Amino acid sequence: MADTTATDEPATDALPACQARTGDALAARYRHVRARSLALAAPLSPEDAMVQSMADASPAKWHLAHTTWFFELFVLGRDPDYRPYRPDWHYLFNSYYQSAGPMHARPARGLLSRPSLAEVLAYREAVDDAIDEAFARDALDPVARQVLLLGTHHEQQHQELLLTDIKHALWCNPLRPAYRDDLATAAASSSSPSAWIGFDEAVVEIGAPAWPRATEFAYDNESPPHRVLVPAHALASRPVNNAEYRAFIDAGGYREPALWMSEGWARVQAEGWTAPLYWDEDGERAFTLGGMRVIDPHAPVCHLSYFEADAFARWAGARLPTEAEWEQAARPLAVIGHFADDDRLQPCAPAATGRGLAQMFGDVWEWTASAYGAYPGFRTLPGSLAEYNGKFMCGQWVLRGGSCASPRDHLRASYRNFFYPPDRWQFSGLRLARDEQ
Template identity: 50%
Template sequence: MSSTAAALSSGEQLRASYLATRAFTDQIAQPLAAEDCTVQSMDDASPTKWHLAHTTWFFETFILRTQPDYREFDPEFNFLFNSYYNSIGRQYPRSRRGLISRPGMQQVEDYRNHVDRELAKRLECDEFATQAAELLRIGINHEQQHQELMLTDAKHMLSCNPIWPTYRDDPFDESGEAKQMDWIEVPEGLHMIGHEGDGFAYDNESPRHHTHLHATSIAATLVTNGEYLEFIESGGYQRPEFWLSMGWATVQQNDWDAPLYWVQQDGRWHQFSLAGLVPVEPAWPVTHVSYFEADAFARWAGKRLPTEFEWEAACRIASQSPNVSLTQEPFADVLMQQNKCIHPTRSPAGLMGTAWQWTCSSYAGYPGYRPPAGAVGEYNGKFMCNQYVLRGGSVATSSNHIRDTYRNFFPPEARWQFTGIRLAAS
């Protein structure tokens, strides 16, 4: 901790962290026109305007509304911008968020300003800051999750436009050349899994527990576009022997023949990025693949996907090795500060960063897991069904929003996030 941070009171630290998080959210939204911010391109995505309002609703609902002297901005917002908290009240259907033309962007900005003023003022009181600290940290991390969703949802929205518009016309970060794959050896035995320490973690990262692992090798690099092209060119999307039954049905139903955002032009593959349509670079890590595609590629390559426990154990080993990076790719906040495109360009990559990595672990609670009491308990536990765990973060993640115990989760057909592939071998 810096001497400046150490000199700040707990309330001042929380206030500074809160305002910095809110400012970065506004920075992400800034390149988008008001028209962009109202579009919902698919059921899984939400309009930027909704993200801006919902993250504000979280702070208002869980912190400010508990204060007897607080006057809420608009009672209707509790229905419009509640995501899935059934114990709070009814929610407007997720698939219809793009139809919320009113309130407009200006009113949503006024809403954010109203909540920011109220909360920042109250955080000047250390007693209030102490009482609100836990919920405030959850809210800050919740907003950071939505910052990533804002980027990936905006990318999907822009990709639906036939003229391939850019989010920001930024140059790409320099990429390293593709190198021969190295492996991290995870020895057989008992390994500790889960979060420990005083730093922030979600409830689904605990309890910390022992897990027995067989000897495993985890790739120190992510699968590249060039390697995935070999899978495509060998007929990988036409060969059912590599696919899980549900995966093969999904490929057939949706006519998949490449990762999301890949299109062929003039006899060459291109991919849509936040800087527009660009040629597929073989050395870049492949992204925007589903669990089904990641699993099929691993089978084709004669390997498999790691379990989330093997992945976490490999992280611990890598952190003690001078030859393996734990984190390597710049994250969203760093790339935006450098005016560079938020897109994975580096291979080999550290275990954390670049792209979320599919594991073969179904999303479930750790031994002894119990959701927290109250509405906050709906945050993670209720989704422990029909989802797979991803690890590692991506270029759209903030640099202070990732750790080796972080558990992301999506259904196996999802691919609009920056999702990639790391192989394992027994």
């Protein structure tokens, strides 16, 4: 097992200087994010926290430990005098940083009954104390501050994964237990018919300036800004809702191979898909983080794979938007929607939409027609952090906008999420697009 000494730290000294947040603001953000993770894990028993229901998911306990490992290795580990809390845990809680050393196999994370949840929480507290002390001594150099800021966004990603992973785990339990019984049930709602919002052909700029050269945080896969020719098109004013998706099911959408990508149809046949993940057989109720609930017909449909989103769009005589089309539409809009901060943890029907675009942010991640790849001129961060995004640019598809499980201040118009086409345990839905003459 690897020893997490300072010699294992990433070569981040090549990171250029930037106009960083003040220490006090960054310290406050750090404490807020770390406290939020504990609050999300609080409803879980130690047994809940170690269960792993599939290879793509991770136990809640592992999420709590891995995010702590990130700060310990990449921030505290920059100090040659720092001594790791438990050097042998480095092997357990490294995720995929090959340059930082070997790691425990991802599909076997649920076998880690030791360390206990109490020991993991003590580990978090010890690392938090060390970070607080470093702030108090003004001992974090500009590069350490940059990596710490990255770490807070990294932890927010794991907060969403903690919720989606425990939802899948609890759904696998025949009792269908709720993550939280006190989550509000959506009030009776209604929804306006979806309308088409047209966009003329244009050359648009998408992407974000490379951080940390730029003052505003963005992941490396969002950069650099570049121009794209976007043909004339239209976007639906809101995401597809449950009632509309139910019509697709009732029309035999899961029985018509002509609607599906070849690989998608093979998945439908092999796994017996007949509806979105978590719907019951009659399509009246679905499993939520609040337990089994009646499906709101006007709320955005969620837990769809790329294959299902694409098949629905084809059935509807439309298509999925490209990520350039999506970002062009989202850039002028405020980041407003239903997020994890709202403590509903389930997509909600839109408010009165008027004539504009609704729910571009929050509620459900929206599948796009764009493969996840590098932008022209893309550069990874240096050292071990080069492994953060770039090496996953193969065989995945881009989703945009965030979900009801995403922290609000984690999102922006340029944010690129990505998953494999069959994945559907995330809060993923779709918005239609069509070509215009």
